Amino acid sequence: EAEVAQSPRYKITEKSQAVAFWCDPISGHATLYWYRQILGQGPELLVQFQDESVVDDSQLPKDRFSAERLKGVDSTLKIQPAELGDSAMYLCASSLGLAGGGEQFFGPGTRLTVL
Amino acid sequence: GIQVEQSPPDLILQEGANSTLRCNFSDSVNNLQWFHQNPWGQLINLFYIPSGTKQNGRLSATTVATERYSLLYISSSQTTDSGVYFCAGNSGGGADGLTFGKGTHLIIQP
Numbered sequence: 001e002a003e004v005a006q007s008p009r010y011k012i013t014e015k016s017q018a019v020a021f022w023c024d025p026i027s028g029h030a031t032l033y034w035y036r037q038i039l040g041q042g043p044e045l046l047v048q049f050q051d052e053s054v055v056d057d058s059q060l061p062k063d064r065f066s067a068e069r070l071k072g073v074d075s076t077l078k079i080q081p082a083e084l085g086d087s088a089m090y091l092c093a094s095s096l097g098l099a100g101g102g103e104q105f106f107g108p109g110t111r112l113t114v115l
Numbered sequence: 116g117i118q119v120e121q122s123p124p125d126l127i128l129q130e131g132a133n134s135t136l137r138c139n140f141s142d143s144v145n146n147l148q149w150f151h152q153n154p155w156g157q158l159i160n161l162f163y164i165p166s167g168t169k170q171n172g173r174l175s176a177t178t179v180a181t182e183r184y185s186l187l188y189i190s191s192s193q194t195t196d197s198g199v200y201f202c203a204g205n206s207g208g209g210a211d212g213l214t215f216g217k218g219t220h221l222i223i224q225p
Contacts, residue, residue, distance in 0.1 A: 042218055050209070091158065103146070105160060106158040
């Protein structure tokens, strides 16, 4: 069964260090999303790609976060420098990108701890 | 964007009981999904249900789009049904990231 892949599954880093997360969407899915989930809350959208283009990054803290999807397939989310408040689960999702969004499927997530 | 409210926030039931989880949304939605988050944090898709009724085994869901709510029914609960259930929606268009509710934390006791 096709799945969204993410790595690493867990990451521990010290504040001020740089971290990067990788996501490989379901094959053929044109739309890719990155969400952040703080403990005890629902996920919140950080950035949305349609193929290689950013559709929505209004909630991405651009002073320290960056995201790219250079060839319109896999994607990388980077944080530099990491802060204590960045400790969270980072979830990647993908969808076919049909009009109206279509069903989104999520990967297993990367759990980030910033010390 | 839309706002999503879920109720109840917490629910404790005995094994075998039935439950109903509710999701209210502030505006019309093009996409409405229900998820179960497992203990490792992964979101498992339960239903993609912008309108109508669907059933999958012991679970079923109904969305009444004109009244802006959706219901998730769990029958004959099992301990493995425990966890957090999320409702999420979007209003469509190009920027269609999901807006999630705060979830319902369900505990099924043996």
